[in-house]
Amino acid sequence: VAAIASMAISDKNKAILSQRPRILRCLFQVLSLFVDDAPPIPYRGIGGFGGIVGGGGQDMESAEYAIEALQLLSFVSENDADLRQHYKVIGVDILPLMKRLATHPKLSKDAKQGAQYLKNRLEEKSVPPPAVDTSIPSEMAYKKHLMLSYAWGCRKELVVSLHEQLTSLGVEVWRDE
Numbered sequence: 001v002a003a004i005a006s007m008a009i010s011d012k013n014k015a016i017l018s019q020r021p022r023i024l025r026c027l028f029q030v031l032s033l034f035v036d037d038a039p040p041i042p043y044r045g046i047g048g049f050g051g052i053v054g055g056g057g058q059d060m061e062s063a064e065y066a067i068e069a070l071q072l073l074s075f076v077s078e079n080d081a082d083l084r085q086h087y088k089v090i091g092v093d094i095l096p097l098m099k100r101l102a103t104h105p106k107l108s109k110d111a112k113q114g115a116q117y118l119k120n121r122l123e124e125k126s127v128p129p130p131a132v133d134t135s136i137p138s139e140m141a142y143k144k145h146l147m148l149s150y151a152w153g154c155r156k157e158l159v160v161s162l163h164e165q166l167t168s169l170g171v172e173v174w175r176d177e
Contacts, residue, residue: 001030001065008072017069018076021090027066028092030055034063035100064111067101070094071114080121087122095122148175 004023007013017023033041037057055062077083087094101107101115146166150159159175166173 001027001062001069005065005069005072008069014073014076018073018086024070024073024087024090025092027070028094028097030059030062030066031097031101033057034059034066035097035104060106060108063101063106064108067107067111067114067118071118074118074121080125083121084124095119098122146171146173148173 004017004027008017032038033056035057039056040058041055074083077086098115098119102112102119104112104115107115148159148163150156163173163175
């Protein structure tokens with residue numbers, strides 16, 4: 001679980017990991033076992049040797065790594081609705097789990113905040129559409145603006161070209177000079 005959390009730091013890895021239902025289900029399972037205070041998971045290696053590996057209700061470290069991994073992987077979704085849909089597609093109802101984890105007494109403050117963050121993103125909220133300021137002409141109300149800032153010693157011609165392309169697409173661009 002720690003390895004998944006470490007890999008999820010990279011944006012490239014986030015995109016790959018978030019598309020792997022088995023990984024997301026594994027993280028969900030780790031958290032479910034922790035919340036349900038399940039016994040540790042036994043491991044039997046070659047020849048039957050092995051022992052208790054971890055997991056379950058006592059494995060706070062794995063639970064915290066799983067929350068961190070899920071939080072990092074959630075950044076792949078463009079918005080909260082996409083994140084909810086993503087979990088529906090893989091058949092995981094993670095919201096009740098995050099509600100329990102956000103107040104779990106064994107977890108660190110950071111892990112609780114991570115669970116709370118995910119809970120907030122997964123809850124469907126009834127949000128009214130933004131009010132439109134009628135004092136602004138409608139053609140300008142949703143006009144896109146962009147500021148380009150760059151190191152002056154860099155290839156200015158690329159920035160100028162980008163500025164021109166964006167402007168031709170209707171984006172209002174301000175550029176450092």
